[in-house]
Amino acid sequence: MSKEFNKHPHRRFNILTGEWILVSPHRTKRPWQGRLEKVAGEERPSYDVDCFLCPGNKRASGDTNPDYEEPYTFKNDFSALLPEGPAEEVQEGLFRASSETGICRVVCFSPDHSLTLPVMEVGDIVKVIRKWKEEYADLGSRENINHVMIFENKGDMMGCSNPHPHGQIWSQLSVPVEVQKKTRHQKEHWDQHKRSLLGDYLKQELDKKERIVLENEHFVTLVPYWAIWPYETMILPRRHMQHIGQLSGREEIAYADILKLLTIKYDNLFQTSFPYSSGIHQQPTTGEDHPEWHFHMSFYPPLLRSKTVKKFMVGYELFAGPQRDITAEEAAATLRELPVVHYSKI
Amino acid sequence: MSKEFNKHPHRRFNILTGEWILVSPHRTKRPWQGRLEKVAGEERPSYDVDCFLCPGNKRASGDTNPDYEEPYTFKNDFSALLPEGPAEEVQEGLFRASSETGICRVVCFSPDHSLTLPVMEVGDIVKVIRKWKEEYADLGSRENINHVMIFENKGDMMGCSNPHPHGQIWSQLSVPVEVQKKTRHQKEHWDQHKRSLLGDYLKQELDKKERIVLENEHFVTLVPYWAIWPYETMILPRRHMQHIGQLSGREEIAYADILKLLTIKYDNLFQTSFPYSSGIHQQPTTGEDHPEWHFHMSFYPPLLRSKTVKKFMVGYELFAGPQRDITAEEAAATLRELPVVHYSKI
Numbered sequence A, B: 001m002s003k004e005f006n007k008h009p010h011r012r013f014n015i016l017t018g019e020w021i022l023v024s025p026h027r028t029k030r031p032w033q034g035r036l037e038k039v040a041g042e043e044r045p046s047y048d049v050d051c052f053l054c055p056g057n058k059r060a061s062g063d064t065n066p067d068y069e070e071p072y073t074f075k076n077d078f079s080a081l082l083p084e085g086p087a088e089e090v091q092e093g094l095f096r097a098s099s100e101t102g103i104c105r106v107v108c109f110s111p112d113h114s115l116t117l118p119v120m121e122v123g124d125i126v127k128v129i130r131k132w133k134e135e136y137a138d139l140g141s142r143e144n145i146n147h148v149m150i151f152e153n154k155g156d157m158m159g160c161s162n163p164h165p166h167g168q169i170w171s172q173l174s175v176p177v178e179v180q181k182k183t184r185h186q187k188e189h190w191d192q193h194k195r196s197l198l199g200d201y202l203k204q205e206l207d208k209k210e211r212i213v214l215e216n217e218h219f220v221t222l223v224p225y226w227a228i229w230p231y232e233t234m235i236l237p238r239r240h241m242q243h244i245g246q247l248s249g250r251e252e253i254a255y256a257d258i259l260k261l262l263t264i265k266y267d268n269l270f271q272t273s274f275p276y277s278s279g280i281h282q283q284p285t286t287g288e289d290h291p292e293w294h295f296h297m298s299f300y301p302p303l304l305r306s307k308t309v310k311k312f313m314v315g316y317e318l319f320a321g322p323q324r325d326i327t328a329e330e331a332a333a334t335l336r337e338l339p340v341v342h343y344s345k346i
Ligand SMILES: O=P(O)(O)O[C@H]1O[C@H](CO)[C@@H](O)[C@H](O)[C@H]1O
Pocket: A311, A312, A313, A314, A315, A316, A317, A323, B153, B158, B159, B160, B161
């Protein structure tokens, strides 16, 4: 790609979804007179008597949390999916619907209310990863669960209603649309080359070194070529594996380590507890073999210019397609140069 | 559909995009301890000396607005798309990109800084519609413009950086991904039945009357069966037409009228100047015939429970697929019952 090209509006192709995104590199010069986000207070106690997720506290459902000391999982008190329900298919002309069942859980990362991933110990993040593995195996092995979505909404800007460090799991009967897209495109590549699409992609990225943010023995963090969110990143295992259940002990540590360093860089970017949604993409649990699937984790952070100015995915983005201002290469360079020591500790 | 079915989690199919959405009707009981949005001050003067869009004022670019009295259009000073640029295609292994050109414009709806669509006169909204027609014809007729996206981001919650009543137009060389989906699904139906997909859909909706919000001689407003946003609506012309250029004089008035009444209902819902993104979906301007296209307008408002609590499209929604809490039928019933006189005038 010519250096020139990269400075002008262009479109990039997302090999995982088969969709294009619009990049407008010149547009960062725009002054911002719009909305400034409020920043939630960042100092929190280790225990909050009013928190639904702290050990020993009563939840909204009336249940009481145990005095947990390790990552702790429970059924979401306001699950979007329920295990039981009438099984029905609707096909009335152009009205099409079908019942859906599933299980939603909450994963508390730590008993300590004040923590977040970047300030947790690597060893404690390993425990979170093991909990995710356990849940993926437990839920995924059930006959009525064909997909397990593990994710974290961090920060009230991302709709998170409780600052206690936690993530969610929504597991369900059907395979959601975004996962279907990723399956289709990985499968096309696999069928043609008998190689992982993301494995081949990773090779190209490691060769170019333009979008790499972090590397260790087992994992790479990069800004995808087709990133949508300003500082979007992807964590990719070097080894082609379908799901986190396949992580070895050493890989768990490497994963925890890169998770910590990436989230430290994020916090350092605008010296704030950085909001994002992160999600673990892995093979559907339909019972079929999915050799094409290459597990990866995405981070979609909303902030664009500072801790109070975010990127709005609104009119054009909703009706036409995704659009971004800074290029993936600029974002990667910025993230790469940030220190790996948390700003609060300097 | 059984009444029972509708109270349990289910999925619905979007006939325009071919994608499913998850509905969790039981979930509205969830208490909200999360982020409360700030509400921008709603009283505004008719003229603001610091506004880039008011008549006679200097814009960010240094240009001066004329003393306009009717809807006024100008080139966006921070256009995401530019008319010129190096034409290049990139295909380097799995990296795929291509240059993109286009024209971005701003449409001021009125010289009066204090207005919004619901408080404008129908006759003045007709002038906005005529301006949209003019722009669609002018931009769409150009050889390098194959799609014209007309939209409005209203409210700072929707990334709008200036409260002066205005919308935008992003027109470009390639047909964006969401438009391609809608073309594909409308075309399939057209090829099979030689009838408009949305025409057939509208018949079913008028028959059911469960999701209708407003009707007049030429237009219907409804909550689509597959709506994603809590109070999402669609304005549909009864007559099958491909684009707004085909609106007759009487249809322009009916369109203006239903636009005013819908936005009044929206403002009345939470007694606030209701934020939304709206977009006009019409046939691409590739020069080819698109008999399958049925022009329609979408409103995507973010608010869920009150003027300060919005629906967050985050973790699950971004990584798996869209999810909503209240059903389309409940939303339609709520909107239907709201008065058509603006709350500020009662
Ligand atoms: O051009 P504006 O109004 O400054 O910008 C707004 O609308 C654009 C088009 O939907 C978005 O790309 C921006 O994120 C949003 O803030």
